[in-house]
Amino acid sequence: MKPAPFRYHAPRSVADAVGLLAERPGARLLSGGQSLMPMLNLRYVMPDDVIDLNRIDTLAGIAEEGGRVRIGGMTRQRDLERSPVVARHLPVMREALRWVGHIQTRNRGTIGGSLCHLDPAAELPAIAMLYDAEVSAISVRGERSIAMAEFPAFYMTPALEPDEALTAVTFTPWTGRTAFGFVEFSRRHGDFAVVSAACLLGYGPDGRIDRAALVLGGVGAAPLRLPDAEARLTGSRGTSEDFTEAAAFAERIEAMDDAHAGADYRRHLARVLTGRALAQAVARPAA
């Protein structure tokens, strides 16, 4: 199908973009277009104005600053996939990107677009949640940052005001010996996951796990951290028994029920995939 008519704006600066956004309520921001364009084509959304962010060069880029990695909202998924900075500091993101759509969609799709679209099963929001990333937003009223834990407001809706635009996502890489895993189950390659699981494990000098993060995608309205499982792993040696017990927490979550899978099945997948993500983490030599 073809989109309903709209006015098209291609601002060259962030200031112009947020100016337009403030002035035109109901306008939609167009980033990589891999979700918004299908929604326009299918007439799920029919905005009067589309504000294209693709001509604003300053919104894309990957920068290391003070031990953190700042990724501009318009950075393409394919550029993240190939970035040596991501490979070195955020290897689990690189692993997750392999599961995001296809070459053609990753060539256009952006990290900011993924986060703002906030599909419950999307990989990049799960990775942002895993790292407790910080989201930067701007409007004509000023700039602010939002902790990723606070970023999902409800189903497919970020905690952004109508006049706000996401500008960057900042990650704090884990230091020391760290292992990671990312697995997902979907019916066809490149589809959104039915359930995905990711983990980061930090090891202390005594070889025990001194820090753990676990996240599930696709089970609820937003990516879900598993604090009980993380606590179970912290201080442990990461034996298969530790992993089995930690993964059991994943089955006690509340899961959603939809056309793709029932809640029971999602809970089952959550446990199995959490176990697999942990197994994958220890099977790989930790860096």
Next chain:
Amino acid sequence: MDDTIAVALRVNGRTFQGRCEPRTHLADFLRHELGLTGTHVGCEHGVCGACTVLVDGRAVRGCLMLAAQADGAEVRTVEGLAAADGTLHPLQAAFVEAHALQCGFCTPGILMTLVEVLNDTPDADEAEMREALSGNLCRCTGYQNIVKAALTAAKAVSGVRGA
């Protein structure tokens, strides 16, 4: 609503100018404004890959990009694959050889995707090739011969490079 907007871009090395509504996507612009009907339109929501073209060297879904966004871009379509004298691109030759198409509807999108794949990872093995092709649907062939042709072309291309 707004009038049409001007779009100037290069397609297969030639400069084109046209006008379109803001809502026109790139694949429709190529087909209807420029008459380049080699690029096909299937689902129009980013699932089938029939509309794949190269924009500034990268394979993208032509139905998920506005023509206005390609203003100033360098686009390559299936019409630009064969040499001026009609000599087929190694990919096209391999597709003919391996009988990698039946109705041909998916073929332009698959070829344009593979241009990028052969460029980036000419040493891709079968599993990697299948993953690279996962964003292109073919309702006829069952993919066997497409994968075979892609691997043959990859070999031909890296052979030329190695020489």
